[in-house]
Amino acid sequence: MRIRSKQDLWSGVMFLGTGLFFAAVASEYQMGTAARMGPGYFPFWLGMLLALLGAGIALGALSPKAEETEIDKFDWRIVILIVGSVSLYGALLEPLGVYLSTFILVMLSSLAGHDFNWKVAAANGVFLVVFSYLAFVKGLGLIFPLWPSLGLN
Numbered sequence: 001m002r003i004r005s006k007q008d009l010w011s012g013v014m015f016l017g018t019g020l021f022f023a024a025v026a027s028e029y030q031m032g033t034a035a036r037m038g039p040g041y042f043p044f045w046l047g048m049l050l051a052l053l054g055a056g057i058a059l060g061a062l063s064p065k066a067e068e069t070e071i072d073k074f075d076w077r078i079v080i081l082i083v084g085s086v087s088l089y090g091a092l093l094e095p096l097g098v099y100l101s102t103f104i105l106v107m108l109s110s111l112a113g114h115d116f117n118w119k120v121a122a123a124n125g126v127f128l129v130v131f132s133y134l135a136f137v138k139g140l141g142l143i144f145p146l147w148p149s150l151g152l153n
Contacts, residue, residue, distance in 0.1 A: 004066040012058025019051030081112040097147040098136075099129050 003009050022043055029040030060066055085108035092101045103125040110121035136142045 003061055004063065005061040005069045006071045007069045008061035008066065009058050010071065012054045012056070012061060015054025015057060016051050017054070019047045019049070019054055021047070023047030023051060078112040082109055085109040094145060095148060097145040097149075098132055099146055100148065102129050102132055 023045075024047075026040040026043035026047055029043075030038035031040050031044065032038030034041075085105050088108065089101050089105040092104060096104075106125035106128055107118075107121050110116055110124065133146075136144075137146070
């Protein structure tokens with residue numbers, strides 16, 4: 001058996017491992033039945049579906065019809081930009097509010113892309129700010145700081 005698509009193989013292994021991990025953790029909760037689900041029922045079966053999907057993807061990488069792919073060198077710059085921007089978002093959320101924090105998150109994490117365009121990133125940032133307002137504030141009625149408090153309270 002020859003691995004034709006290394007990307008698919010390792011993606012499938014990642015999905016399989018993640019799904020089995022969550023299914024194992026969820027199995028420690030009460031399961032219940034399909035008619036009366038317990039807290040572990042949905043995460044268990046979702047984990048099992050993810051594991052099944054991962055197994056299918058990994059096995060598909062061995063197929064003679066699979067497109068041959070290689071795995072690129074791991075780029076730490078991208079990981080640092082993504083993880084750093086999400087961490088910065090968490091740190092800035094309270095002092096700057098949701099709107100500015102979300103916009104900064106989108107702009108910084110967009111730098112991780114190979115084809116960064118500041119106009120597209122800014123448009124995505126504005127879209128996500130508006131979406132956050134509509135979904136979380138108007139739709140769900142959540143209350144959190146939207147703008148910087150500036151110590152005026």
